[in-house]
Every structure is written in C-alpha cells, then in structure tokens.
Amino acid sequence: MKLRLVDDEHHRHFAGFEDKIIAMYARGMTIRQIQRLLAKMYDIDVTPELVSTVTDTVLSEVAAWQSRRLEPMYPVIFFDALRVEIQENDVLRDKAVYLAVGVRPDSTRDVLGLWIEGSEGAKFWLKVFNDLKTRGVADILIAVTSGLQGIAESLKLRYPATTLQTCIAHLIRKSLECASWKDREELAAAIKPIYMAASARSAEAELAAFEAGPWGQKFPGVAASWRRAWSDVIPFFALPPSVRRAICTNNSIASVNARLRKIIKTRGHFPSDDAASKLIWLALRNITADWGRAAHNWTMAMNQLAVCYRDRFTRGSKFEVV
Numbered sequence: 001m002k003l004r005l006v007d008d009e010h011h012r013h014f015a016g017f018e019d020k021i022i023a024m025y026a027r028g029m030t031i032r033q034i035q036r037l038l039a040k041m042y043d044i045d046v047t048p049e050l051v052s053t054v055t056d057t058v059l060s061e062v063a064a065w066q067s068r069r070l071e072p073m074y075p076v077i078f079f080d081a082l083r084v085e086i087q088e089n090d091v092l093r094d095k096a097v098y099l100a101v102g103v104r105p106d107s108t109r110d111v112l113g114l115w116i117e118g119s120e121g122a123k124f125w126l127k128v129f130n131d132l133k134t135r136g137v138a139d140i141l142i143a144v145t146s147g148l149q150g151i152a153e154s155l156k157l158r159y160p161a162t163t164l165q166t167c168i169a170h171l172i173r174k175s176l177e178c179a180s181w182k183d184r185e186e187l188a189a190a191i192k193p194i195y196m197a198a199s200a201r202s203a204e205a206e207l208a209a210f211e212a213g214p215w216g217q218k219f220p221g222v223a224a225s226w227r228r229a230w231s232d233v234i235p236f237f238a239l240p241p242s243v244r245r246a247i248c249t250n251n252s253i254a255s256v257n258a259r260l261r262k263i264i265k266t267r268g269h270f271p272s273d274d275a276a277s278k279l280i281w282l283a284l285r286n287i288t289a290d291w292g293r294a295a296h297n298w299t300m301a302m303n304q305l306a307v308c309y310r311d312r313f314t315r316g317s318k319f320e321v322v
Contacts, residue, residue, distance in 0.1 A: 074102040107299050107302050
C-alpha cells in the first residue's frame with residue numbers, strides 16, 4: 001500500500017526526499033509531475049501542498065542571493081530577457097524575466113540578479129540600476145544589451161560614465177530574419193564588412209555601401225535597423241580587437257537563456273512570480289555550477305580593458321595588468 005505524506009504526518013518516512021523534489025523542480029517538472037514520478041519510482045503518494053512547501057524552502061535562499069553584495073566594478077555586464085507566462089489574478093500574463101550577467105576583472109562570470117516585470121521601460125531599469133548600486137556596484141565600464149527599451153535613459157542617470165553597447169550578434173540575427181533561408185548566407189556576407197570595419201567612420205561608409213547595393217535594396221529594413229541602433233553600435237569600433245571579440249555577442253547570457261527556455265518550455269506557465277523565481281534560480285544554480293574558471297576569450301580582453309580604462313579599472317579591482 002502506498003504511503004500518503006502530509007505536511008507533518010509521517011515526516012520520518014520522507015527524510016531524504018526533499019533534495020529529490022527540489023532537483024526535479026529545478027529541471028522544470030510541475031508539482032503534479034513530481035507527484036506522479038514519486039508515486040511511480042518510490043511508491044510514495046505526496047500531496048501537492050507538501051511538494052509546494054518543500055520547493056518554497058528555497059525562497060529564502062533566492063532572497064539572500066538577490067540581495068547579496070556584488071563587486072564594486074564590473075568591466076562588462078550583459079543584460080537580456082526571456083518571456084514567461086505567469087498567472088496573476090486568475091489571468092495568464094506574459095512577463096519578462098530580466099537577467100544580468102557580469103564579467104569580473106579576473107574574467108570569471110556571475111549572474112548578478114533576476115527581475116520579473118510585466119513591461120520594460122525607463123522606470124523599471126531605474127529600479128534595476130538602483131538595486132545594483134545598493135548592492136555595491138559603483139561602476140560598470142561597458143553594458144551590452146539587445147534592444148531593451150528604456151535602458152539607455154536609466155543607465156545615464158545611475159552610471160553616466162558607462163558605455164552602452166548594442167549586441168552586434170543580436171543586430172546580425174535581426175538582419176537575417178528579414179531574409180529567407182536561401183538568402184541568409186549571402187546576406188550575412190554582405191553585412192560582415194560593416195561590423196568588421198577598422199573604425200566608426202569606415203563602418204558607416206560600409207553601411208552606406210550596403211544600403212546602396214543590391215542586398216540593401218532588396219532588404220531595406222536591414223540598413224534601417226542598423227541606423228536606428230547606430231549610436232549604440234559605434235562604441236564598438238573604439239575598442240581593441242580582443243575586446244571586440246569578447247563583447248560582439250551576448251553569448252554569455254544568451255546561452256543561459258537558451259537553457260532556461262528549454263526548462264521553462266517543459267513546465268508551461270507559473271502560478272506566481274515566486275514560483276517562477278525559485279525555478280529560475282534553481283536552474284541558474286545548475287547552469288553556473290562550472291563558472292569558477294575564466295570565461296573564454298576574456299583574459300586578453302581584460303588586459304586590454306585595464307589599459308583602456310586604467311584608472312576606473314584599477315580603482316574597482318585588484319586586477320594587475322599583465
């Protein structure tokens with residue numbers, strides 16, 4: 001006969017299953033799915049309330065992680081978002097989970113926080129930057145984003161010296177979405193001289209040449225999208241090649257979001273913001289388990305950033321230029 005477990009009743013039979021429940025939840029399983037799996041594998045019948053209680057135990061850890069002290073200076077922080085469905089007042093709402101991944105002066109990475117919001121804008125981003133300030137981040141050298149609304153205005157208010165850089169890979173992907181699959185390889189080759197240019201002036205000349213050429217004529221939206229983002233593109237061309245290679249893509253955060261999307265897709269919607277936060281935090285804990293070593297391509301980039309931003313770099317870190 002199956003053993004039915006309620007919150008306090010027969011708790012001695014439940015020892016050791018809390019970690020299993022949390023591990024299953026971190027993989028994106030719903031409470032009902034966890035129930036069924038425990039019944040099938042261990043012949044144990046648990047209540048939904050008990051599973052929820054067990055997973056809720058991580059909320060205090062999420063809160064501590066979200067308010068922990070951060071580094072005084074981050075050479076680069078990547079900002080990005082993924083969409084999730086969360087139930088609110090009996091209605092499913094499409095919300096964004098915003099993540100910030102910082103690269104430390106020693107080239108290691110860290111997820112600095114997650115914020116859930118129904119709509120983005122300057123007011124929301126001001127809250128994010130105030131949070132980072134409160135947690136000890138005094139300076140950010142470069143902030144890399146992918147078309148997030150309202151971030152520029154708020155960044156200027158809280159971190160006026162920070163360089164805002166549009167993710168080049170994001171612009172390339174958006175450009176290629178204008179074309180059919182058969183045209184994308186050639187369109188990508190036509191765009192490449194723009195972001196591979198040696199300077200902002202030559203990049204603008206390449207953009208003009210693309211716009212006037214056959215691919216620009218065929219896909220006028222491509223040049224238009226680059227021009228709209230141009231003020232946040234051109235800082236890229238003032239940076240050394242090793243730094244360009246490191247920041248030209250937001251892979252540091254895009255790969256995290258890709259793995260999170262797979263987990264969230266298997267789960268569907270969330271009953272609350274807290275439910276989304278605890279799952280995403282647990283998943284992030286697994287995803288970043290091997291982040292103790294230096295990120296790829298960043299060691300050389302950090303040396304170059306230390307040269308370019310010498311005073312700001314050395315004031316905010318113990319990093320030595322080599």
